[in-house]
Amino acid sequence: MSQQRTGHEAGITGRVGAVTPSAVLGSQPDFPDLPEATVARLPEYLRALHHLAETGHDTVSSEGLALAAGVNSAKLRKDLSHLGSYGTRGVGYDIEPLVGQIEYILGLNKRRAVALVGVGNLGHALAGYAGFASRGFRIAALFDADLTRVGELINGIAVRHIGDIPEVVKSEAISIAVLATPAGAAQAVADQLVAAGVTSILNFAPVVLNLPEQVDVRKVDLAVELQILSFHEHRKSARGAEQAKAVARGAELAKAVARGAVNGSPAATLGEVAA
Structure with a gap:
């Protein structure tokens, strides 16, 4: 799912490297x-x-x-x-x-400001997601290249033009961005974000970004996740079919044994089933 670089139980001890x-x-x-x-x-x-x-x-x-x-x-x-x-x-x-x-x-002892770029259907839904606030994040800025969207209020935040990225990233001290642009625009927008000072990107665009090593990227591709689930469904179906065949073979074998016992020639009958 992600493009990424980069007997004990309750008290808290003070070993080196531990968080006390x-x-x-x-x-x-x-x-x-x-x-x-x-x-x-x-x-x-x-x-x-x-x-x-x-x-x-x-x-x-x-x-x-x-x-x-x-x-x-x-x-x-x-x-x-x-x-x-x-x-x-x-x-x-x-x-x-x-x-x-x-x-x-996780760095959640302070609420982190996040920029969201791309306010199409997916971006609009992400901008209105209440779970960010409860998990330690604040959507501080919304951007889009479409001038007809600029000024639109989404969850109380006005959409800014992507040309304002450098100014807003600096003024809001933003280091994390969510990218929900079309694939063709993603690399250019990611470059803008990095140039402005963003060092971590959550990428929903269906493309692999080419960014400096110091920039952490996590890629979320819903189609890929569905394809993985499809594999598991296919595997379950295939295994079910094999099990059904095995049951059928077992039933035929049992019938053959019964017929052989009656006819007095079990070996020949079993050989016929195996064939």
């Missing part, structure tokens, strides 16, 4: 070097923890959090150990400090 409570409060520990797979799972843990907190929980076991996040508990414990977070046997993880840890690691 003091880190959440503003000190500067060594930042942990996390595996990419762990980073990709942290937002799921955070989502599950927020839901648990909202439903009145103060602690959660590794098994409970793993179930809520859709991973196995051993993997979850290993991921959280990279943060220096270990569990208390029989108690589990304290939810509030763990939320603080993960938000710090």
Whole structure:
């Protein structure tokens, strides 16, 4: 889905590279070097923890959090150990400090301003998505090349022309952009964003961007995701067909054995079925 470069449970320890409570409060520990797979799972843990907190929980076991996040508990414990977070046997993880840890690691201890370029059908929907605010992001600017869209209000924000990108990116301190342009315009717009100071791009355009190494890009292609699901459906159908054939062969074999027992020549009858 993405073009991309770049026994334990609840207390928080102070090992080197760990994020301690003091880190959440503003000190500067060594930042942990996390595996990419762990980073990709942290937002799921955070989502599950927020839901648990909202439903009145103060602690959660590794098994409970793993179930809520859709991973196995051993993997979850290993991921959280990279943060220096270990569990208390029989108690589990304290939810509030763990939320603080993960938000710090993901850089969500401050709300990040985001620019969205391209306000067609997809961009318009993204601009109105309420989930960004609850996950630590603020849509600070909307851009489009279509002059007829400039000045349009979407979720209270006026659409600006892409020519205003340098000025707005600087004034709003924007480092992350969402690209929802047509494929043919994506590279040129991405170059504009990078030149203006954007260093991370979420790309919905169906094209691979050629950008400097220091720019982090994640590509979201819904058609590719559907093609992958189509593969899984095809595989399930193929396996189902093979299983049906195996059942049918088994039934024929059972009939052949029965016929052979009656006729007194089982070997010949089994040979006929196998053939």
